[in-house]
Amino acid sequence: MTAILTSRPVREASALARTTPGVLTALALLLVVVALLAGLFTSLSVLARGRAIDDLATRSGPLTAAAQEIYRSLSDADATATGAFLTGGLEPVATRQRYEADVAQAGNALAIAIAARDPADVTAQDSPLGTLARQLPVYTGLVETARADNRQGLPLGAAYQREASNLMRTQLLPAAQTLYRGEADQLAADQDSATAVPWAEILLALIVIALLVVAQGFLRRRTNRVFNAGLLVASAAAVVSLVWVLVATVSATNNTSDSRTNGSGQVDVLAQARIATLNARADETLTLVARGAGSAYQDDYVKVTGQLTGLLDRAGALATDPEVDRDVQAAKADAQTWAGAHAGIRAADDQGDYVTAVQRATDAGPAGAAGVFDRLDRDLQGAIDRTRDTFGAEVNDASRSLAGAMAAVTVLAVVVAAGSALGIWRRLRDYR
Amino acid sequence: MKRLLALALAALVLSGCAVSTTTSVPTVPAQVPTPGGAATAAAGAPPAAEQCPDLLASPRPLTPMPAPGQMPAGSTMAKIAQRGKLVVGVDQNTLNMGFRDPFSGQIQGFDIDMARAVAQALFGNPDAIQLRALTSDQRIPALQHGDVDMVVRTMTITCDRRQQVTFSSEYYEAQQRILVKKNSGISGPDQLAGKRVCATKGSTSLATLQALPQKPVTVSVADWTDCLVLLQQGQLDAVSTDDVILAGMAAQDRYTEVVGASLAAEPYGIALPKGDVEMARFVNGVLDRVRASGTWAASYQHWLFGLLPGPVPAPPAPQYQD
Numbered sequence: 001m002t003a004i005l006t007s008r009p010v011r012e013a014s015a016l017a018r019t020t021p022g023v024l025t026a027l028a029l030l031l032v033v034v035a036l037l038a039g040l041f042t043s044l045s046v047l048a049r050g051r052a053i054d055d056l057a058t059r060s061g062p063l064t065a066a067a068q069e070i071y072r073s074l075s076d077a078d079a080t081a082t083g084a085f086l087t088g089g090l091e092p093v094a095t096r097q098r099y100e101a102d103v104a105q106a107g108n109a110l111a112i113a114i115a116a117r118d119p120a121d122v123t124a125q126d127s128p129l130g131t132l133a134r135q136l137p138v139y140t141g142l143v144e145t146a147r148a149d150n151r152q153g154l155p156l157g158a159a160y161q162r163e164a165s166n167l168m169r170t171q172l173l174p175a176a177q178t179l180y181r182g183e184a185d186q187l188a189a190d191q192d193s194a195t196a197v198p199w200a201e202i203l204l205a206l207i208v209i210a211l212l213v214v215a216q217g218f219l220r221r222r223t224n225r226v227f228n229a230g231l232l233v234a235s236a237a238a239v240v241s242l243v244w245v246l247v248a249t250v251s252a253t254n255n256t257s258d259s260r261t262n263g264s265g266q267v268d269v270l271a272q273a274r275i276a277t278l279n280a281r282a283d284e285t286l287t288l289v290a291r292g293a294g295s296a297y298q299d300d301y302v303k304v305t306g307q308l309t310g311l312l313d314r315a316g317a318l319a320t321d322p323e324v325d326r327d328v329q330a331a332k333a334d335a336q337t338w339a340g341a342h343a344g345i346r347a348a349d350d351q352g353d354y355v356t357a358v359q360r361a362t363d364a365g366p367a368g369a370a371g372v373f374d375r376l377d378r379d380l381q382g383a384i385d386r387t388r389d390t391f392g393a394e395v396n397d398a399s400r401s402l403a404g405a406m407a408a409v410t411v412l413a414v415v416v417a418a419g420s421a422l423g424i425w426r427r428l429r430d431y432r
Numbered sequence: 433m434k435r436l437l438a439l440a441l442a443a444l445v446l447s448g449c450a451v452s453t454t455t456s457v458p459t460v461p462a463q464v465p466t467p468g469g470a471a472t473a474a475a476g477a478p479p480a481a482e483q484c485p486d487l488l489a490s491p492r493p494l495t496p497m498p499a500p501g502q503m504p505a506g507s508t509m510a511k512i513a514q515r516g517k518l519v520v521g522v523d524q525n526t527l528n529m530g531f532r533d534p535f536s537g538q539i540q541g542f543d544i545d546m547a548r549a550v551a552q553a554l555f556g557n558p559d560a561i562q563l564r565a566l567t568s569d570q571r572i573p574a575l576q577h578g579d580v581d582m583v584v585r586t587m588t589i590t591c592d593r594r595q596q597v598t599f600s601s602e603y604y605e606a607q608q609r610i611l612v613k614k615n616s617g618i619s620g621p622d623q624l625a626g627k628r629v630c631a632t633k634g635s636t637s638l639a640t641l642q643a644l645p646q647k648p649v650t651v652s653v654a655d656w657t658d659c660l661v662l663l664q665q666g667q668l669d670a671v672s673t674d675d676v677i678l679a680g681m682a683a684q685d686r687y688t689e690v691v692g693a694s695l696a697a698e699p700y701g702i703a704l705p706k707g708d709v710e711m712a713r714f715v716n717g718v719l720d721r722v723r724a725s726g727t728w729a730a731s732y733q734h735w736l737f738g739l740l741p742g743p744v745p746a747p748p749a750p751q752y753q754d
Contacts, residue, residue, distance in 0.1 A: 024707070085534075087536065087537060088534065088535055089535055118455070119457070120455055133705045135465065138465055139465075142465060151534075152536055153533065154527075155525050155526070155527050155532055155657055156685075157534060157683070158524075158532060158657070158659050159525060159655060159657035160661055162658070163465055163466070163467045163658070163661055164465070165468075249571050291524055291532075291539070291563070291564065349564075351517070352561070354562070354563075358537075
C-alpha cells in the first residue's frame with residue numbers, strides 16, 4: 001500500500017493536486033461528469049414518468065374501460081337470454097337484438113383487451129383472458145341450442161339455457177371480474193408511479209448547484225476575480241433545469257391526481273354500482289324463471305341491492321362534477337323506485353300470481369321493473385362516460401405538462417457541463 | 433429501487449441490448465360445459481333396500497267427501513281454502529308429466545292434471561293453484577318446511593320416504609328403464625358396466641343404479657332434462673329412470689330410444705306433510721273420483737298415449753290401510 005502511495009505517478013499526481021491548476025482541473029472534470037450524469041438520470045426519469053402517463057392514456061385507462069365493458073355486456077347478455085324464457089312464445093325482436101348487441105360488444109372489448117397483452121398473458125394458467133376467449137363461443141353455442149329447442153316447443157331448451165347460465169355465472173363472469181380488478185389495479189399503479197415525488201432528481205440538481213457554488217468560491221479566492229462568465233451561465237442553467245423539472249413534475253402530478261379523484265376513482269365506484277345493478281336484474285329474472293325454486297337468487301338480490309345502495313352513496317360523496325352528481329342522484333331515486341317495483345313482483349309471485357309477477361317484471365313503463373332498470377343503467381352509464389371523459393382530459397393535461405421537459409433537461413445539462421469546462425479552462429490558461 | 437430498475441431497463445433498451453424471447457402456442461383442451469350442480473360418483477355400496485309391508489297402503493278416503501268451499505273446520509283443507517290457493521310442488525322440465533310449455537309459458541302435464549283435480553275439489557276451481565317448480569332433492573325439504581301443501585312430481589312411494597312424508601294412494605305405476613342413443617349398442621342393464629349413467633339427485637333411480645351389480649359410473653344432476661343435455665353433448669352413455677320420463681326425453685330427441693327390461697317398479701304417489709291423515713283421506717277421495725270418472729283415462733289419453741307403447745291402461749287400484 002505504502003509502495004503504491006509513494007510510487008512516482010501517484011506522488012506526481014498528489015503534488016499536482018495540491019497546486020491550484022491541479023485543483024481546477026479536477027473541479028472541471030468533476031463538474032462535467034456530475035452535470036452530464038445528473039442530466040442523463042433526470043431526463044430518463046422524466047421519460048419514465050411520461051411513459052406512465054402515456055400508459056394511463058393508451059393502456060391501463062382504455063383497458064379498464066374494456067374490462068368493465070366485457071363484464072357489463074356478458075352479464076346483460078345472460079340476463080337478456082334468460083329473460084326471454086320468462087314470457088311464453090317467441091322472444092321479442094328487441095330482446096334478441098339486445099342479446100346480439102351484447103355478445104358483439106363483449107367480443108369486441110375482449111379483442112381489445114387481448115390485443116394489448118402479450119401472448120404469455122393469455123396462455124398463462126387460469127388467465128381470465130384465456131377463460132373468456134375459450135368459453136364465450138361455448139356459451140353462445142349453448143344459447144343458440146336452447147333457442148332452437150325452444151322454437152320447437154321442447155322443454156329441453158330451458159335446460160340448455162340453464163347450462164349456459166351456469167357457465168356464465170361460474171366461469172365467464174368471475175373471469176371478467178378478475179380481469180377488471182387486474183386492470184383497475186394496474187391503472188392505480190400507473191397513477192402512483194406518475195405522481196411519485198422526484199426526490200432523486202431534486203437531490204442531483206442540488207448537488208450540481210452546490211458544486212458550482214464551491215467552484216466559484218474557490219476561483220474567487222485563488223484568482224481574485226469575482227465573476228466567472230462560464231460558471232455563471234452553468235449555474236443559471238442548473239437552476240433553470242431544477243425549476244423546469246419541478247414545475248413540469250408538480251403540474252403533471254397534480255393532473256394525474258385529478259385524473260384519479262375526478263376520473264378513475266369515481267369510475268371504479270360507478271362501474272361497481274353498474275355491475276351490482278346488472279346482477280340484481282339477473283337475480284330478479286332468474287327468481288321468476290326458477291318458478292319457486294329460486295330463493296337463492298332472491299337472497300343474492302337482497303345482498304346485491306344492499307351493495308348497490310352503499311356504492312351509490314359513495315359515488316354521490318365522491319362526485320366532483322355537478323352533472324355527474326345529478327346522474328348519481330337520479331340513479332339513487334331510480335334504485336328506490338325499482339325496489340318498490342321488485343316488492344310488487346315478489347308479492348304477486350309469493351301469492352301465487354305468477355302471471356302478474358311476470359307482467360310486472362317485464363313492464364317497460366316508467367314505474368315498471370324493466371323500465372326502471374333500463375333508466376338506472378342509463379343514469380350510471382351517463383355518469384361513467386362523463387367521469388371517463390374527465391379522466392382522459394386530465395391525463396392529456398398531465399402528458400402536456402411533461403412535454404419538452406426531457407429535451408430541456410438534456411440541453412441544460414450540456415450547457416452546465418460546457419459552461420463549467422469553459423469557465424475553468426479560461427482560468428487554467430492564466431497558469432501557463 | 434423499482435424505479436431505479438426501470439430506469440436501468442430503459443437505459444438497456446435505449447442502448448439496444450433487449451433480449452428477445454419466443455412464445456410458443458400451447459394446445460388447450462376443450463372444456464365441456466356442465467349443468468349447475470352436476471356431480472360424478474363411482475358406484476357406491478348398495479343402499480340397504482328396505483322392505484316394508486303394505487308399502488302402497490294409504491288412509492281410506494273421506495266419506496262423504498266435503499263439497500268445495502265446505503271444508504271441515506280446523507282441517508288442513510280449511511286452512512288451504514282460507515288462503516285461496518293450493519300450493520303444489522311440481523316439475524317444470526319433464527315432458528309430459530310436468531313441463532313448461534315454451535309456447536304458452538304455462539306448466540302442464542299429467543301430474544299437473546292430478547294437482548288441479550285436488551284444487552277443483554277444494555275450491556271448485558282447478559286454477560286456484562300455485563305451482564312451485566322443485567328439483568328431485570327439494571321435494572321432501574319443501575314439504576317439511578311447509579313451503580308447499582303437497583308434491584305431485586313423479587315421486588315414487590318408498591319405505592324411506594314414508595318415514596318423512598305421508599303418501600296418497602298410488603296414482604301411476606312407472607317402470608325404471610334405460611334411455612340410450614340409438615347407435616350405442618346398449619340394449620339393457622347388463623351392458624352398463626363402467627358406463628356413465630345419469631339420474632337426478634335424491635331420486636330412487638339413482639339409488640337403483642348405484643345398487644346395480646354392473647357398477648356403472650353415476651352422474652347426478654338437478655333436473656331430468658339436464659340428463660338429456662349431457663347425453664346429447666356426449667358426456668353420458670345412458671340415462672336411467674322411469675319409463676314415462678324417458679319417453680318424454682325420447683320424444684325430444686329421435687336419436688334416442690328406451691331399451692331393456694324394467695329395473696324396478698316405481699309407484700307414484702302424491703306426497704303430503706308427514707302425519708296429515710285427514711288431508712291424505714281427502715286427496716285419496718279426490719284420486720278415487722279421478723279414477724272412477726274417467727278423468728284419469730282422459731288425462732292419460734291427452735298426455736301419455738302415443739308417448740308410451742300400448743293402449744290406455746286401467747289406473748292402478750288403490751290400497752288402503754284399514
